[in-house]
Amino acid sequence: MRSPEPRRISAAPFAPLLAKELREVLGGRALWIMLLLICPLVGYSFFQALSLYGESSVAARQSAVLAVSLSPFDGILVPTFGAFYVAVTLLFPFVAIRALSHEKESGSLRLLIQLPYRAVTVMLAKALAVMCAWLLASLPVVSAVVIWMMLGGHIAPAETLTLVAGHALYGLLVGAIALFSAAITESAASAAIVTLALTIGSWALDLTIAGRPGLFEWIARLSLTQTLKSFEQGLFSAGLVFGMTLVAASLLALAGIWLQPGDRIQTKLLRSLACSVTTVAALAAAALITFTRDMTEDRRNSFPLADERLLPTLTAPLEIIVHLAPEDPRYVDLQRNVLAKLERAMPQLTIRIAVEARPDADAASYGSIEYRYGTRSDVSRSTSPREILPIIYGLAGVQLPAPVPSTDYPGYPLVANIDLALVWFLGALPLLIIGAWLWHRRPPSFAFVTVRKGEQA
Amino acid sequence: MDGISPASLRSGIAARPSAAIIEVSGLSKRYGEQVAIADICFVASAGQILGIIGPNGAGKTTLLETLVGLLPADSGAVCLDGQDVSPSRRRQSMFYVPDEVRPYQDQFVGQVLMFFGAVYRRPPAGIAQIIATLELQPVLGKRVHALSKGYRRRLLLALGLLAPHPILLMDEPFDGFDLRQTRQMAPLLRREADNGRALLLSIHQLPHAERICDRFILLAAGRNCGSGTLDELRDRTGLPQANLEEVFLALT
Numbered sequence: 001m002r003s004p005e006p007r008r009i010s011a012a013p014f015a016p017l018l019a020k021e022l023r024e025v026l027g028g029r030a031l032w033i034m035l036l037l038i039c040p041l042v043g044y045s046f047f048q049a050l051s052l053y054g055e056s057s058v059a060a061r062q063s064a065v066l067a068v069s070l071s072p073f074d075g076i077l078v079p080t081f082g083a084f085y086v087a088v089t090l091l092f093p094f095v096a097i098r099a100l101s102h103e104k105e106s107g108s109l110r111l112l113i114q115l116p117y118r119a120v121t122v123m124l125a126k127a128l129a130v131m132c133a134w135l136l137a138s139l140p141v142v143s144a145v146v147i148w149m150m151l152g153g154h155i156a157p158a159e160t161l162t163l164v165a166g167h168a169l170y171g172l173l174v175g176a177i178a179l180f181s182a183a184i185t186e187s188a189a190s191a192a193i194v195t196l197a198l199t200i201g202s203w204a205l206d207l208t209i210a211g212r213p214g215l216f217e218w219i220a221r222l223s224l225t226q227t228l229k230s231f232e233q234g235l236f237s238a239g240l241v242f243g244m245t246l247v248a249a250s251l252l253a254l255a256g257i258w259l260q261p262g263d264r265i266q267t268k269l270l271r272s273l274a275c276s277v278t279t280v281a282a283l284a285a286a287a288l289i290t291f292t293r294d295m296t297e298d299r300r301n302s303f304p305l306a307d308e309r310l311l312p313t314l315t316a317p318l319e320i321i322v323h324l325a326p327e328d329p330r331y332v333d334l335q336r337n338v339l340a341k342l343e344r345a346m347p348q349l350t351i352r353i354a355v356e357a358r359p360d361a362d363a364a365s366y367g368s369i370e371y372r373y374g375t376r377s378d379v380s381r382s383t384s385p386r387e388i389l390p391i392i393y394g395l396a397g398v399q400l401p402a403p404v405p406s407t408d409y410p411g412y413p414l415v416a417n418i419d420l421a422l423v424w425f426l427g428a429l430p431l432l433i434i435g436a437w438l439w440h441r442r443p444p445s446f447a448f449v450t451v452r453k454g455e456q457a
Numbered sequence: 458m459d460g461i462s463p464a465s466l467r468s469g470i471a472a473r474p475s476a477a478i479i480e481v482s483g484l485s486k487r488y489g490e491q492v493a494i495a496d497i498c499f500v501a502s503a504g505q506i507l508g509i510i511g512p513n514g515a516g517k518t519t520l521l522e523t524l525v526g527l528l529p530a531d532s533g534a535v536c537l538d539g540q541d542v543s544p545s546r547r548r549q550s551m552f553y554v555p556d557e558v559r560p561y562q563d564q565f566v567g568q569v570l571m572f573f574g575a576v577y578r579r580p581p582a583g584i585a586q587i588i589a590t591l592e593l594q595p596v597l598g599k600r601v602h603a604l605s606k607g608y609r610r611r612l613l614l615a616l617g618l619l620a621p622h623p624i625l626l627m628d629e630p631f632d633g634f635d636l637r638q639t640r641q642m643a644p645l646l647r648r649e650a651d652n653g654r655a656l657l658l659s660i661h662q663l664p665h666a667e668r669i670c671d672r673f674i675l676l677a678a679g680r681n682c683g684s685g686t687l688d689e690l691r692d693r694t695g696l697p698q699a700n701l702e703e704v705f706l707a708l709t
Contacts, residue, residue, distance in 0.1 A: 016575035020561070020568075027563040107558035110527055111616065114548050115576050262526040262544045443598035446567035 012116040014125065021099065021129035028098045031133050032437045034091040035140070036430055038084065042140040043425020045083030046147070049076045050418045057413035067411035071298060073159050076148055078232050081167055084141040085228065088171050089203060092137060093195040094188075096130045096178030100255075101188035110261070119256035126179055127172075127252050134171040140429060147421055154412040156297035159234045166231020169244040173224060174199055176251035183255035199224060234296030239289035246286060250279035292344045298409035303341050306401035307389055311345040314373070314396045318346060321370040323354045330367065334383040341385070371395060477539075478503045478655045479524075479551075479624055484533030486516075486523050493519040494679040497533070501672070503623065506646060506656040508670030510663065510705060516679035517659035518556065521626045524657070525553040537624075552620035554613050556628035556659075562602035566593060566612055569601060573619040584619065590645060591615050606633035614642065618649065625649065626657045631665045643669045667701040677709035 025031060053075040060066040103109040112122065149155055174195075181194035206223035220226065227244055230237050257263075257271045294301040302308055320339070324331040331353075342349055354365070369388075371378045373395035380391055393400055477500045484497040494516040501507045509517045522528040524535060526544025534541045537550050561569050570593070574584040588594060591611045596604060604612065610633040617625050630646070631639045646669060650656050660666040666673065673690065675683045683690055687704070691697055694707040 012576045013578070016572050020564075020572045023564055023568060024561065102563075103561075106560070106562050107555060108560045108562075110522075110553070110555050110558065111560055113527070114525065114552060116549070260545075262529055264529045443565055444567070446565075446571075446597040 014121065017115075017117060017122070017125045018128060021125045022132060024102065025095065025099055025129045025133045026440060028095070028102065030095045030098050031136065032433065034087065034095055034137060035433045037091060038087045038137055038140045039425050039430050039433070041087055042080060042083045042144055043421065043429075046076070046080045046144040046425070047418055047421050049079040050148075050151075050416060050421060054415045054418070057415045060411065060413035061415070064410075067413050068298075068409055070411040070413045071296075071409075072148070072154050072412050072414075073156065073163070073234060073296065076153065077145070077155075077160060077163055080141055080144045081163055081232075084138065084167060085170065087137065088134070088167070088174055089199045089224075090196075092134065092171065092174055093178040093181075093199060094192060095133050095137075096175040097182045097188050097191045097195060099126045099130055100179055100182035100259075101185075101191050104182070105187065109259075113259065113261070119259050120253060122259065123179065123252045123256045127175060127248075130175040130179065131168075131172060134168070134175065138167070138171075140425065143424065143429060144421070147424060151414065151416040151420075153414050153416070158295040159297055162234055162236050162295040163231055165236070165241070166228050169231075169241065169248075170224065170228050172248045173227070173244055173251075176248040176255075180251040180255040180258075183258040233301060234294065235301055236293045236295050238291040239286050242289060243283055243286040246279060246282050250275060290344075294344070301341065301344070303345060303385060303389065305404040305406050307385075308345055309404070310393075310398065310401045311342070312347060314346060314392070314398070315348065316374045316396070317348040317350065318342075318392065318395075319350045319352070319372040321352050321354055321372070323365045323368045323370070326353060330383050334369065337383060338385050338388050476502060478537065479657075480536040480539070481524065482534050482536075484520070484523060484535070485531045486519055486528060487531055492679045494523065494676075497674075497676075497681050499674050499681070499684050501624075501655045501657060503653050503655050504650050505672060506650050506658060506670045508666040508673045509657060509659045509676060510661070510666050510673050510701070511676035511709075512661060514678075515661075515676040517661070517676055518628050519679070520676070521553055521628055521657065521659055522555075525551050525626055527553065550622055551624040551626060552617060552622040553626040554617040554628065554630070556632060558613065559601050559604075559609065560612065560616065563600060565597065566599055566601060566604065566608075567597035569612065570597075570615060570619070573616050577619055577621055579619055587615050587618050591618075607635075607638060610634060614645075618645075623653070624655045624657065626659075628659045629661065630658055631660065631662060639665055640668075663700075663702045663705060673701065675705055675708055683708040 053070070053072075056066075056070060056075070060070050100109075103112055113119070117125075145155065145160070177198050178191065178195045181191040181198075182188070185191045185194060202223040203225050206220055206225040227240065230240055253275050254272055257268055257275065260268070299305075303311070320342075322331065322334065322339075324334070339351055343351070367381050368379050369381065369383075371380070371388075371391055373392065376395045378391050378395055380388065382388055390400060479501045481500070482498045485495050486493045497520060499507070509520060511517050519528065523530045524547070526547045529544070535544075535547060536542065537547065542550070561572075564572075570584055570588060573579075574581070588597065591614060593608070593611055593615060596608050596612075599608075601609070601612065610630070614627075614630060617627055617630075631642065634642060643665075646656055646658075650671075658666070658670065660670070667687065672686050673684060674681055675690070683693060683704075685693075687701060690701075690704045690708065691699055694704050696703060696707060699707070
């Protein structure tokens with residue numbers, strides 16, 4: 001045997017690293033066990049959704065008015081993806097953690113970090129492999145969508161893709177948290193504790209304090225679960241997408257910083273601080289991105305088309321002062337039906353909640369909503385857009401817009417035979433997964449790297 | 458390969474160029490209050506095999522990991538080709554094969570070798586030759602966790618040979634080998650050195666070290682108790698016929 005001349009190494013191709021990371025993720029039992037557990041979880045949720053949707057559809061078939069309220073997005077997709085969300089929150093961290101902790105525990109990491117890759121490249125390869133695992137894990141939920149379509153169910157591509165994008169970003173966030181946890185801890189068990197504390201912790205946070213006013217509301221906004229809600233309403237928010245991607249990238253960068261065993265702890269802390277400050281500054285910039293698009297087929301997050309065209313032309317600042325407490329149901333109605341839509345439609349809008357607004361306040365002004373446009377102002381107690389929009393148009397001195405002819409949302413009632421879903425999720429799909437697992441475990445052929453005795457140098 | 462004498466293995470050393478490829482000065486590392494290595498200084502040249510000798514706990518592994526930058530040193534400098542190089546850049550010139558590592562234990566041996574070969578852009582024929590030389594063909598289709606200690610050691614050695622760095626550091630490269638296997642591997646390492654690499658081997662089995670190494674650093678409790686060729690160490694002890702074991706006991 002003759003070795004090549006010794007040489008210094010400064011760079012290496014990315015493809016072998018990515019292939020190695022994919023083999024590491026696919027080679028572990030964690031992924032396959034998660035896939036098997038997701039089958040009944042998603043299957044039961046899909047079955048329940050189909051069942052309830054079918055019951056509602058029986059009455060809706062007789063009435064066009066009832067049919068309008070039957071949206072497959074709310075009735076089938078959101079609950080089915082909801083089960084997938086539970087799996088990603090509880091099970092996916094174990095798959096992602098393994099992508100790094102396994103190497104740490106076996107000592108392979110000491111070989112890996114000597115290879116001519118930058119730490120950020122290593123973390124990128126691991127993140128891509130983890131997202132491939134997420135793609136595999138999403139197969140049961142994708143199959144649910146396919147079954148729904150095979151049963152004759154309607155799918156609106158734009159709102160469906162928005163929901164998928166939201167779950168993909170949530171998976172990326174959970175994966176990045178898991179990789180960061182694995183980088184800063186010594187064992188997979190410790191990494192799991194850190195990750196689950198963040199994922200389940202933020203879930204609990206969302207359940208317990210969401211909807212409460214003041215500091216609680218601000219804390220609840222930090223919950224990971226909150227990030228999904230916008231997508232589950234069919235809203236595509238560029239700022240949210242940018243922010244989630246940014247946080248995930250920052251966590252991966254932090255993991256890269258803590259991956260280097262040769263750096264002093266002070267060096268790591270300083271770099272982490274710099275990374276965190278940069279991320280916070282970028283997140284502040286992301287908050288300024290206001291581009292939001294209503295992707296739902298029934299345009300539930302938007303005013304009628306004529307209003308949506310007219311409102312952006314009102315260029316003077318509009319100030320709305322709400323004399324309602326945030327926990328008041330009337331404020332919730334106002335927020336959902338008017339304020340959220342106005343924020344997306346009007347360029348210069350300021351919304352303030354009056355300081356004295358408390359449900360137990362005796363003040364006569366409690367419950368009123370004040371509108372100020374330019375030098376004019378008006379007060380109303382209504383939370384309905386049908387009454388509020390004319391007030392705004394009146395203040396702006398414009399005529400009410402003529403209705404724009406558009407296709408009304410028809411609703412998609414469907415009563416389907418749901419036995420097929422149970423057979424697929426509890427029988428066929430798990431068997432296919434076990435088959436794929438066994439197929440993947442077979443040794444590949446290495447004939448091309450063997451030499452005959454006579455060929456040896 | 459059996460029967461090759463230490464003298465024949467070391468033949469031709471004098472004819473090799475002796476420019477220092479690595480120069481270490483004042484390297485120290487502590488774990489809290491415990492001194493792991495203290496003020497280590499040595500020089501190694503291309504074509505040389507340097508044995509880092511010492512009992513368990515002497516600081517051999519810490520020295521290697523500090524050299525390659527896997528552990529931060531408290532003080533000291535590592536110069537490569539005459540230039541002080543930061544720990545992160547040392548990995549461009551050095552590759553360290555640790556002890557007690559199961560590299561990617563759920564993957565097949567062939568996949569691990571192909572991965573390292575692809576990273577260093579080795580042609581399949583080059584990888585095949587290393588596999589053949591280390592007689593790894595029977596285990597290519599086995600997962601790493603299923604390997605015996607001897608085969609695992611061969612795999613680690615193969616990874617070291619696939620890495621083309623001018624300086625190769627190996628922690629206990631003969632641990633897990635029987636005498637026959639050790640005598641098979643020794644000429645292989647010698648050929649690597651002949652090809653222009655500097656090999657730094659941490660060895661606690663002194664007969665193996667005496668058989669293969671050109672120069673020695675004797676470590677005890679993290680301190681350098683002596684360094685040089687066996688003859689130079691014999692001169693220091695005044696024991697002209699002593700073997701490495703006797704020299705080591707005399708100096709530590």
